[in-house]
Amino acid sequence: MDYLPLASIVCAAFAVAFGAIGPALAEGRAVAAAMDAIARQPEAANTISRTLFVGLAMIETTAIYCLVIALLLLFANPLLG
Amino acid sequence: MTLDFWGLGLQAVNVLILVWLLTRVFWRPVAAAIVARQTAAQALLSDAEGTQAKADAALAEVTKAREEIAAExxxxxASAAQEAEVAVQAKMAEARAKAEALVEAAKVAQGHAAEAARKEQxxxxxxxxxxxxxxxxxxxxPNAVQGAFLAQLVAAVEGLPEQDRAALTRGGTLVSAAALDDAGQARIAEALGKMPGLTFVVDPALIAGFVLRTQHVVLHDSWQSDLDHILKDLRHAA
Amino acid sequence: MNSPLDAVALFQIGPVPITQAILTTWGIMAVLLLGAFALTRRLTLTPGRRQAALELIVTTMDTQIRETTGAEPAPYRGFIGTLFLFILVANWSSLIPGLDPPTAQLETDAALAVLVFLSVIWFGVQGGGVAGYLRSFASPNVVMIPLNMLESVTRVFSMFVRLFGNVMSGVFVIGIVASLAGLLVPIPLMALDLLTGLVQAYIFAVLAMVFISATVEDGTPKSQKET
Incomplete structure (x- = not known):
């Protein structure tokens, strides 16, 4: 029995699952900090929210990297030929 | 997974072309338009500033002129007030002087009047x-008094120098207060030495006494004349 | 299900396989160029609505460049702005039914990343000369040279994967959801995709600008930097 496809699928799922934990926590902290900052300085809400979105996108990138790795494992696995 | 390098190169060229064309067609003209408008706005602003400066200068001039007018x-x-003050002072001084003069004059007049009244009184x-x-x-x-006067008259006649007595004898008038009786006439004649051409006149105004008038001499010896003397003296004393 | 990592060649022009992404890119180029040409035909001193909107775009771009890097925007405006506009329109082209955004394909993103890499070299050489560009690797000190050289490649690669992953994942998720429940259900995801597309375009342009300006600043001699 060939275990490679099975292992690839499991690893892809694990990559996405665990790769999502870190960015999720980070995004939560970032949003909380941004809310705090807006509550302190409502007049700076524009700048803060813009920076927040950019930062969220950057954080999300790590999850996207994991997704790319998972897709590579699923669709472009070099070991499967 | 294979990276298609032909596709990659083609996409890169595509984007480069897009960058070049958009720079020529879009970015530069719009930026140039922005710059042009900014320059125009700047020119307008500087114009407006010039006008503003002019207006400010005019305003400053007007303000200055107004201040000058106010100062003038x-x-x-101030000068009018001063003049008025001076005039008032002068008027007051004049009036005071006049009043003082009036008071003085009134005082003098009052003194005169009082003096006159006192004199009159x-x-x-x-x-x-x-x-x-x-x-x-x-x-x-009257008789007793006349006797006394007669004695005095006789004494006075006797006291006269001889020459005057002679002059008396040449004629005259003897005025008496009451009619002189013969004894009296005799005593006078005796005193004169001889009977002169005397005329005897009675004048009650003399009260008592005699007035002997000759051609050159008038001899008063009567109360009337004494009283006249006293009155004259009193009036002089007043 | 087709692999999102592979592109299907529709036809060939010589040795070049023409994929759907390349066709879409050409369409986007045509739309952008024609739109720009039509919109900027009559620029006047007193702007109407159309010109005001155009000027707003340009001014916003300048402001962003100035705020993020402190550099004068004029030399970079064309490259960075076009990068932003192209990626934005490409990301949003998924709104048209049957079209996949070109940025969901590896080749397009790789091409963009290569362009950023080259532009860093180009602007670095323009700013401080070849010596200045080489000197920028020795910043902040000589020990950092290998790391800087590695970084100049990896940061571009990171941009490449980031853009590709974001756009591709959006398309992929929408495809999966649409295959499960066709009607109305993908709409919120598409809305999220719009936001992601905008933010990714912004991030790509800003990062490119940051890399360029960092290289230019490091390559400029200290004495000139004061002026």
Whole structure:
């Protein structure tokens, strides 16, 4: 029995699952900090929210990297030929 | 997974072309338009600033002129006030002087009047006194008084120098208060040495006494003349 | 299900396989160029609505460049702005039914990343000369040279994967959801995709600008930097 496809699928799922934990926590902290900052300085809400979105996108990138790795494992696995 | 390098190169060229064309067609013209408008706005602004500066200068001039006018007005007011003050002072001084003069004149006039009144009263008093004296004297016994006067007259005639006595004998008038009796006439004639051409006149106004008038000499010896003397003296004293 | 990592060649022009992404890119280029040409035909001193909108785009771009890097925007405006506009329109082209955004394909993103890499070299050489560009690797000190050289490649690669992953994942998720429940259900995800597309375009342009300006600043001699 060939275990490679099975292992690839499991690893892809694990990559996405665990790769999502870190960015999720980070995004939560970032949003909380941004809310705090807006509550302190409502007049700076524009700048803060813009920076927040950019930062969220950057954080999300790590999850996207994991997704790319998972897709590579699923669709472009070099070991499967 | 295979990276298609032909596709990659083609996409890169595509984007480069897009960058080049958009730079020429879009970015530069719009930026140039922005710059042009900014320059125009700047020019407008500087124009407006120039106008503003002019207006400010004019305003400053007007303000200055107004201040000058105000200062002039204040000066004029001050000088007018000063003049008025001086005039008032002068008027007041003049009025005070006039008033003082008036008071002085009034005082003098009052003094004069008082003096005149006093003199008048004194004179009246003198007159009154003399009249009273005359009336009092008139109540005395005429004969007794006449006798005394006669004695005095005789003594006075005897006391005269010879020359005057001779002059008396050449004629004259003897005025007496009461009619002189013969004894009296005799005594006079005796005193004169011989009987002169004397005429005897009676004048009750003399009250008592005699007045002997000759050609050159008048001899008063009567109360009337004494009272006249006293009255004159009193009036002079007043 | 087709692999999102592979592109299907529709036809060939010589040795070049033409994929759907390349066709879409050409369409986007045509739309952008024609739109720009039509919109900027009559620029006047007193702007109407159209010109005001155009100027707003340009001014916003300048402001962003100035705020993020402190550099004068004029030399970079064309490259960075076009990068932003192209990626934005490409990301949003998924709104048209039947079209996949070109940025969901590896080749397009790789091409963009290569362009950023080259532009860093180009602007670095323009700013401080070849010596200045080489000197920028020795910043902040000589020990950092290998790391800087590695970084100049990896940061571009990171941009490449980031853009590709974001756009591709959006398309992929929408495809999966649409295959499960066709009607109305993908709409919120598409809305999220719009936001992601905008933010990714912004991030790509800003990062490119940051890399360029960092290289230019490091390559400029200290004495000139004061002026």
């Amino acid at each position: 007005r204040a000066a004029m007011l 004194t004179r009246q008093a003198a007159t009154l006194a003399v009249e009273i004296a005359g009336k009092l004297l008139a109540r005395l016994d």
